[in-house]
Amino acid sequence: MSNDMDGVHQKPDCLTVIDGGVTAPSGFRAAGVACGLKKSKRDLALIVSEKKASAAGVFTQNVVKGHSLQLCRRSISDHKAQAVVINSGNANACVGPDGFADAEKMAACAAEHIGCTPSDVLTGSTGVIGQRLNIDAVTFGIDLAFGQLSDSREAARAAETAILTTDLRPKSCAVTCQVGGRQITIGGMAKGSGMIHPNMATMIAVLTTDCQIEPMHLQALLSQAVNPTFNRISVDGDTSVCDMVVVLANGMAGNTVIDPGSEGEQILLQALTYVCSQLAQQIVADGEGATKMVDIRVKGARDAADAYRIVQSVGRSPLVKTALFGEDANWGRILTAAGYSGADFDPAGCDIYLGDLQVCSGGLAVAFDEMKAKQILKQNSILIQINLQDGSASDHLWTCDFSDGYIRINGSYRS
C-alpha cells in the first residue's frame, strides 16, 4: 500500500533540486549575525529583495499571538514586501504594548536602510515568551546585517542558523523549474524543533522566489502548499504563538505572469509544495530529542476528517512515540491511538504495517518475524501504514520518536 502525493512524498520530474537557500533566486540577498540576544550565537536574520515583491503568509492559529507576528500580519495585508527580519532568543510575546512598539522599531530600522516604508518589512521573533526584547541589541544587529548582505550560499546559511532555537541543524531547500517561458527558482529556510504540531508550531519558514505572480494568487498557492506539508508535522503536539510561513516573489525571473488554471500554475504549486515538504521533514528529523523520523499514512478511512483524526492521534501518542524510540514493535499502541482518535471505524477491518511488514490484520495480531521488525525499527526513518478498508479517504503526518533527550531539553530550556 502507498498513497504518494506529488511534491509531498516524491519529487515531481519537472523540478530540479539545487544546493542553495533563500539567496538562490535572482535578486535576493541575506545575512545572519550575532547581536547578543543569545550567548555568542547568531540570533538575527535578514533577507532583502532587490525589488518590492509579491508577499503571502500563513500564521499561527493560537489565540495568543506574538507581537512581531502581529505586526507581520498587519504589514503583509497589502500583499507586498521587500524584506524579512527575524530574531531568535526571544519570542517578543506577552509583554504588552512595548512588544508591539519593539516590533515596529525592528521594521523601521530595516526600512531606513532599504529606503522603503516600514510596512514593507516583515518581522518575526522566536524564543522565550514573556520577556521584553532587547531592542537596542536588535537594531544594532540589523545595522550589522545590512553591512554583510550577500547573495552567496554562505549568506543564506548564516541567515538559516540565525533563526534556530533548540534546533541542531539549519534547514534549507531550493529548486528550479520552467514556468511562463523562463527558468524560475524557489529557495527556502525554516526553523523549528519543539512545539511542533499541525497549523503552525514554533516554526518559522521564509520562502523566496524570482517568479512573477500576482500577490493574491501567490497567497492561494502558499495556502495549498502549506496544508499537506507544514500542517502535517508534529513533534510534541504543542503549537506556539510565533509561527509563520512567508513567501516573497520578486518577479526577477522575467516569466510571463502565471495564470490561474494554467500548466505553469501546477508546476509552481508542485515546486512550492516540494520545498515546503522538504523543510517540514527537516524540522521533524531535527525534532527535540528525535532519534527517528516517522511517516504515518492512513488510507481507507470513511472521510478526510477521520483520516486526519487518526494520523494526528497516532502521531501525538506518547506511547507510540516512546515505543518507536525503544524500537519495540508494539502495534497495539498504534491501534489503540487510532481507536481513541474520535474517528468512526470498525477495528475488525484494520491492517497495520511497519515498513512493509504486516503486524496487524483485521484488527488482530499477526505472527510476524520479530527479527525483521527489529531491523525495520532500527532504521532512522520509519513508515507506519494503517489501512482501515472502510472508505477511500487518506492522510499522512510526519513525526519523530519521543526520547529522554526531549525531556532533558525541555526540562531546562528557559533557565
Place this chain on the structure above:
Amino acid sequence: MSNDMDGVHQKPDCLTVIDGGVTAPSGFRAAGVACGLKKSKRDLALIVSEKKASAAGVFTQNVVKGHSLQLCRRSISDHKAQAVVINSGNANACVGPDGFADAEKMAACAAEHIGCTPSDVLTGSTGVIGQRLNIDAVTFGIDLAFGQLSDSREAARAAETAILTTDLRPKSCAVTCQVGGRQITIGGMAKGSGMIHPNMATMIAVLTTDCQIEPMHLQALLSQAVNPTFNRISVDGDTSVCDMVVVLANGMAGNTVIDPGSEGEQILLQALTYVCSQLAQQIVADGEGATKMVDIRVKGARDAADAYRIVQSVGRSPLVKTALFGEDANWGRILTAAGYSGADFDPAGCDIYLGDLQVCSGGLAVAFDEMKAKQILKQNSILIQINLQDGSASDHLWTCDFSDGYIRINGSYRS
C-alpha cells in the same frame, strides 16, 4: 482564587475516611494471587459478594475494546453481579474470537465456585495487547484465589496489588457515612499509571458498598461520580481499550432503599465521588515516571466546553509537563497551551498562578519572585490556576509531570 467542589477537592464533613479497601463494606471478600501471567508477581484479583449485588459500570470510549471488557459490558447489562475477576499481565485484546471465549471461561470458572450464573461474574484484563491469554493459568489462579478469599485488609491489599501493571503503588480508599438510617461503607481499589486520559484510560477501578440501592439509581450516581474524578485525570493523553469502573452494592448494611432526590442520595453521591476522587488522584500521583502531581484549575471561561478544552490542553502539553519536571516557572507554555486549545478567549484577560504566586496578569508577564517560584515548583504537588475573567464556567484536571522515567518505562514495556 479557588473552585473547590465537594468530594472532589475537599472531603465533605459527612464522610469518615477509614483504613481499608474493597473488603471494608459488609459481605465482601477478596483475594490476589500469582498464577504465572507475570514473572513471580500477583496477577489475578478476585472480589466476591456474599449476596448478589446491584451493579453499575462505566467503560472505555475507545472504538477498540478488549474481550474481557466486552464480556463485562454484556454481563452487567442486567445491573446485577456477585463477583469481579481481573487479571493483569495481558489485556486479552485484539486476538479475535478466542479472546472472547477466554473471557467467558474466566467467568464460568468463577461462577462454578460461587454457584451463580456466569453472567453474574464481571471480567477485566489489563496488560499487553494482541497476545493470547494463557487461560489455563487464569483458571488455575481463580481456583487458587477461591481458597484464599478473606474479608481482611490484607486480602483487599492482595487484590489491589494483583491488578497493577507499571504502577509502583497499590491504590485504595474507603469511607463510611450515615444513609437511610444505617452506617454504610464504600471501599475501592484502582490501577492505572500510563495510557491515562479523560474518558477512561488503561485503568480499572472496582468499588464495593454494602449500601442498599436500586441498580439503575446506582448507575446514575456512578456516572455522576466518575465525571469530575476519573474523567479528569491525564498522564499521557492515551486512552486504552480495557478501561472500566464497576461498583457492586450488596445492600447488607440494611439501610432503607435510597430515594432519588433524597438527602441520603446526596450523601451517597458525595461518598462515591470522594472515593473516586481519591483513587483518581492516586493514579496520577503514581503516573509513569511522575515526580509531581499537578492540579490544573480553570475559572472564568465563557462556557463549560471551553473550560474543559483548556484544562485538557494544558494538562497534556509535553512542554508544560517537562517544564514542571524541570521546576521551571515557564508560564508562557501554559498560556500557549491554553491559546491553542480551541477555546475562545481574550488573552488580555488571562491571569495565571503557580500555587498562590501570580506569574501572568492580563496575558502579560508579572515580575515575580523567582526564588518563591522555585520553592513552589519544588513541592511534589503543584496547583496551577488559570482565570480567564471572561465568564463563569470552571473545570479542573489532575495530571503529573513528564520525566525521563516515562520514556524509560515506555521505550521498553513490551519486550
